[in-house]
Amino acid sequence: MNTDLLIVGAGPFGLALAAQATHDHIEHVIIGKPMQFWREHMPRGMFLRSACDWHLDPLNINTIEAFLNTQGKTPQDVEPLSLDFYLSYVEWFQQQQNIKALPVYVEQLHSSAQNDGFVASTTDGDTINARRVVLAPGFKHFAHISDELKAKLPPGAYEHTSTFVDFTAAKDKRFLIIGGRQSAFEWAALLLEAGAAAVHVSHRHATPAFAVADWSWVNELVDNMAQDPSWFRNLSPAQKDEVSHRLWAEGRLKLEPWLKPRLATHTQNVRDNCHHLATDAEQR
16 A cells, blocks of 8 residues: 555544544545544543544544534533543544544554655554554553553552543552642542542652643644744753643642542542542651
């Protein structure tokens, strides 16, 4: 198979790029099982941090609000966005854009001197020659559990959140969550709702606030990337630190307000333990 553009990954970014390629009349192939990571590695009952403006259509036509219009609904009816709702939107988006991904995986990718492009070998033995390649594999392959932690815990006693998405066996058990961002606190809420006896959350930074994150200023950064991909490298060290700290503060030190009542319905003892462990972790 020969193609001008090979898109590796059929998650949100890969699908959005396929839509853009179609609009720009770029012959392309998208490879992967659409939204597989979202379907298999995210728990039922999870909600997105993003609102209806985080749609997939670069042309702002087949948006989430357009999808809602077909159902006679408004953003207020569906926000915060549930995992099930978002998956239904993506299926609709694929149908509107006629995006058909090859449901296989790339096993090897290397440059080709013959055609000044790339050669991809798939897991089913096929070969794809591409002039250009975009990699959009998502987060599945970047889950990390430190060797130090592995050495201290018996096998089977720990799991990364990207694989721990079934809470049917959580009832009456105690859990320690290491990390203090949105997923840590949402997993805590899901575990408590599933009947866990206690959930402790340990992290190094201050306890995040339940406040709406302000990402409005990020659009300008994205526009800069499109116009000048090297703009961040050209900033001074102080300017880089300012951007990085602001991103860190919005993403790490804020939790979605809709999560607060779900945690507040459980005992004060659970919340106090979370705060106590966070403080101890900062001291260490």
